[in-house]
Amino acid sequence: MTKYILKRLLISILTIWAVATVCFFLLRLLPGNPFILQNPLDMKNAEKMMAFYGLDKPLWEQYVSYLQSLLRLDFGYSLTHVGRSVNDVIVQYFPITAQLGIQALLLGMPIGMALGIVSAVRRGGAFDYGCQIGSVVSTSIPSFVLAAVMQLVFGVYLKWFPVSQWLSFRHTILPTIILSLGIIAGHCRSMRTLMLEVGRQDYLKTAKSKGISNVRIVVFHQIRNAILPMITGLGMEIASLLMGSYIIEKVFSIPGLGAYFVTSITGLDYTMTMGLVVFQAAIVVFANFVVDLLYGLIDPRVRIV
C-alpha cells in the first residue's frame, strides 16, 4: 500500500510539472501583451512593465524562475490585478468557490441518485418519464437563463432569497440550487442506466430465486454495484465543481475563482492563469488519488494489495 501511494505521489508530481510546463509555453504562444491590452496606446509603459515583471528576459530564463517559484509554492503577483498575489487570491476566494461546489454536490448528488434509483425501479412509469423529461429540460436550459428566471421569481417577486452577492447562508441558496440542477440531472440519468444494467445481471436473478425481498435486492445488491462506476467520475466532478462555475459566479456576483480564471486568460495575466491552472491540476490529481483509494475500500474486488 505504501509503495502504491508513493508511486501515485510521484506520478502526481510529474503530472503537475507537465501541466505547469505546457501551460507556461502555451500561454506565451498567445498573441498579445497584457500591458498593451490595458492601455493600447502606451507602448513605453508596456515595455517598462514587461521589464518590471521580468517578462523581457529570455523564455528559458523566465521558465526556470517560474519553476523555482513553483517549488516554493509562490505563484507570484497578478499582472493585471496589481497588488494582488495569486496565492492570496487562492486563499481568499477558493473557499467560496469550494463552498458553492460542495453545497451543490451535497444537494444534487443524493437527490439525483435517489431519483435515478426510483426511476429504474419504476421503469416505464409516470415517475420515470417525469424524471427523464426533467433531466433533459434542466440540462438543456443554459444556467444563466435559469439563474435569471430564478432571480426574478424568488428574488424580485417572492422576495424569498437575495438576488445576488455572497454574504450569508441565505445568499448561497439560489446559486446552490441552480448549480445542483445539472448535478441532479446527470446523476439521475447515470444512476438509472446503471441500475437497469445491474438489474439484468445473473447474480440478481439468483438472489431473487433464493427468495430475497425486492427491497433487499435493490438496497444491498443493485445500488451497491451500480454506484461503483459513479465513484470513478466523482474525482473529476468534485475537481470541476471546486474550481467554480464562472457563469453562476458572474450572475450572482459571487467572489469566486471562476471570474479570475476567465479574466486572467482574456487579460493575458500569465501569473494568475498559471497559478490557477497548477492549483486546479493539483486538485484534480488529489481528488483522483482519493477516489482511487476509496474505490478499493468500497469494492473489495479492486482492493489494492
Add this chain to the structure above:
Amino acid sequence: MKKRIVAILLALAMLLSTVALAETAAYPVEGEGSLTFVATEPNTLNMVQASSNLDSAVFYLTSAMLYRPYNGNVYPELAAKCDVSEDKLTYTYTLKDAVYSDGTPIVAADFAYYMIATMDGTSAAYYKNGTKYMNGECTAADVGIYAKDEKTLVVELEMLTADFSPELEIYPLQQAFVEAKGEQLGGTPADLMYSGPYVLTEWVYGSYMTFKKNPSYVDAAASFPLAELRLIHSVDESGRYSMFTSGEADVLTFISEETQQMIPNQAKQYVSDAMQGLEFNTTGMMFDAAQGTFLPRDAEVTKVLSNENFRKALSYAINRELLVMVINPSGLPVNRLVTPMAEGNTDGSRFVEDYPLTADYAAPITGDAEAAKAYLAKALEELGYASVKDLPTIKYLCFENGAFRLMAETLQSEWKSILGLECIEIEMKPVQDAVMSMVFLNYDIYFQSVSSSSATPRSFLEQWKTGGAISDAMQSGAPFGSVYSNAEFDALVEQAMFEFDTAKRQALIAQAEQIMIEEHIFVPILLQGGYYAVQDYVQGFVSVGNQEGYMFNHTTVTK
C-alpha cells in the same frame, strides 16, 4: 401695523434661513444613510500603475485632490491659492491644512511625488525637464515639480502653452508609503492611504466594495453626505436588473438598451466621450513583433485605401443617424472630430456652432448615396479599375463582440447595397487579438474608439499629429497607432498650442479639423452613449458620462 411688522420680520427670517442653508449646505461629518450602487470594480488601486477610469472612479472617493472636478466644473479642494509668475511659467500652489485618515498631514511633497510617479509622455511635455526625465536624461529632482516646503507645491512649465490648465486634478501620494508597500500597493484596503471623502473598508474582489465616510476629509462637512457607499460588482445584465427592481441596488451606473426599456422612469441617458469611427491603414506596413521590424502589407489594398475618393465613398455611404439608431440608440451620430460639447469662442457658445461644417468636405450625418457613388466612380477611374468587382479584398478588423460585429455587418451591408462593394470582408478576432492587430497595424479597416476625455479640441486632434499618441508608426518608431501624417495639419495643431487668443486658437483648430475630415483617414461615426438608472428616492447622483462613472458629492437618499 404690528401684524405688518411681524409679517415682514417673518419673511426676512425665512429669507435669511434659506440663504444660510444654501451657503453652508452642511452635511453631518459622520454622514447619514447609505447607498448601494452597481458598477464595475477597479482593476487596481495602485495609483502609480492605475490606468483605467474604473480605478480613477475609486480614487475620486478615497483620495483628496488639489482641484476636484464635479458635474462639468473644477473646484479647488486642497489648493488654498495658486500664484502664477509674470511669465506664466511657474505656478505656486499653497495647500490647505489636511490630513490622511490616520492623522498624518498631507504635504506638498506628496502631490509632487504623485505627479512625477504617474507622468506619461504627454503630460511630461508640459513640465520643465519632464520629457528629459521620461527619456532617462535627468533625475526626478531636476523636473520642474517640487515641494518648496510642506505647504507649497511649485510647478514649472517647459514652455508657455494655451493647453496647460493650472487646475490640477491630482492626488497626494506618500512616497514612503508606496516604497514600503512595494508590489502590494493598492491590492487590499489596508494597502492604501485615505485622504478623500471615504475610506475603503472592504474589497471582496468580484463581488463588492464598502466605503465608509472619512470624517477627517477636508470637505467632509460640506460634501459627500452619505455615511456608507457600497459598490456591487456585477457584470451580468439580468442580475443588475433584478437587483434594481428588488431594491437591493439604488443606482445602476450602466444598463443596456433592453433594461432601459423595462425601467424607463428610472433610466437616464448619457453620451460618453468615446468617439468611434473607421480608421484606414494607408501605411502599407505592419509590425512584425517577432522580428521587431515592419513588413509590407498587400500593395494593391494599400493603393485602394490610400485613394482619398475611395475613403470618401465609404464615408458618404454611411447613414450615421440610422446606424446609431439601430446599433447604439443612446449614442450621438457625428461627422466631425470636435465633439458637440466642446466650448466655443465665448462663454456658453459651442465650437460646432461657431465653426459649422460645410457639405463640400464633410459627409452628411444621414449620408449621401449619390455623392458616395460619384466618389467611388472617381476612385475606380483613378485606380484604373473597370468595375468594383476588380477591387482586391479589404479586411475590416472587428472584435468578436455583439455590438462591434453588428456595426461591421451593417456597414458591410450598406457598402454593398449602395456602392455594390463585395470586397469588404469582416475579420473577427477576440478582443485582445484584435487590439494587438490594431497596435501592430495588422488591419485594413479598423473600428477605432478614441477617448476625448478631459481633452480640449486641440489636444484631441493632437493625437493624430505626426509623432502624437496615436500617430504615424513609422515616424514615431513605435509599432502602434494611427496612420495619419500631414505636415499642414501638424503645423496648425502646433500653432494652436501657443495661441492664447481663444478665437484665433479655435480658428486654427477648425482648419486642422477640416484637413483631417477632408482626408477621411479617420472617419468619425458616433459618440458612444449609454444609460444608467437611479431609484426615485435617490437625489443628486451624477453620472460622469462613461460606463464606470459615478459622483456622490451631493447625493442623498430618502427611503
